[in-house]
Amino acid sequence: MDTHTPAPSPKSSRGRRGRQQNHRERRRVEMELELEAMRKHDFSWHPCRVSLRSSGVGLIVEYGTNDTDDCIVTKEEALSRLRIRSTPLHGDECSLLREGDRVLATRKSPPKSLFFDAQVEKPLRVRHSKKIHCRCMFVVRWIHHGREGETATIPSSAIMKMSAECITLHPTIVAFFSSLTTPNHCTISPLPTVLKGMDYERDVLQLEKQIEDISNAADSSGIKVSENLIDGDVLPYVVTSLYI
Ligand SMILES: [Zn+2]
Structure with a gap:
């Protein structure tokens, strides 16, 4: 029996899968080197490697020469300064x-x-x-x-x-663009900070006084004060509407 003849076994399909994985990995590494970037100061193009910044905001561009690394932080800049290598x-x-x-x-x-x-x-x-x-x-x-x-x-x-290919297929560019669309997790107070510590009782009294003054003036000038203001449904000191 010829023990060197490969039998059609799960082992050979594993080998095929392994080769496919290797090919994909090689392709991924090749793509990492397949970009070129335009330098901002002289508009010349250079082969480059890109990587995500550790802070998660921005793309580092390494030119592979003595040039210092560059950083791209917007999608527009990435699309105008990066492309698949010529x-x-x-x-x-x-x-x-x-x-x-x-x-x-x-x-x-x-x-x-x-x-x-x-x-x-x-x-x-x-x-x-x-x-x-x-x-x-x-x-x-x-x-x-x-x-x-x-x-x-x-x-x-x-x-x-x-190249006719678009950089939007490049794995690092894809990751960069998706990082730009991910909402950031800082929380913003629903109330403007200016309202913090406001003395509402004093302000409501002041507001009612202002409304009364304005209403008196409006009787003769043709300006109508929004009634919502009196109920306190709107921000203070804000709304009047033209009386037609
Ligand atoms: Zn020729």
Whole structure:
């Protein structure tokens, strides 16, 4: 009997489940690294890792370089400054870029090149050969703040393709957004604190005096005092209505 032949047993299905779990875990770790963030001070984009702040309020953005970590505290900021990481062009993907497409492109800004948002103005296609795969060039127009309208001619290797995926599927982003919608548990007194310690008896007497004065004045001026005020159903010193 061949003892090495795997029998179709619960053990093999456990193995399959294990592989699926491993795949999901690998996918989760990959997704953790699949984001890019826009730096606030120069609008350049960088691969990043995000995590929830220990206080539970906010998202920490680690750039993985010497840059200091960043913090995002609102959903709007997360949606405008984070996205799924852009990828280099592979194979013949340069041929898919059309005029008007939005891309992430390298701009030499000493001391190092940085990536900024740009729009393809004009593809300058060169027939691909086996020897030199892609010599295509692209005229791009920068669309990030500070350089809007300026153009540059760059090789396809300086262009990254933006992802069509939305960050709202990213597990940490999902957790961050749900933390924003969770009601916070601090309790608020139903009464305004200004009412605390109020001397009601004195205030009611004062109020009745004011109402009497106003009523007397209203007889001649056409202003009617709300009767609810006299019963004390509304906040003191507040309501009068125009008499028509
Ligand atoms: Zn090409």
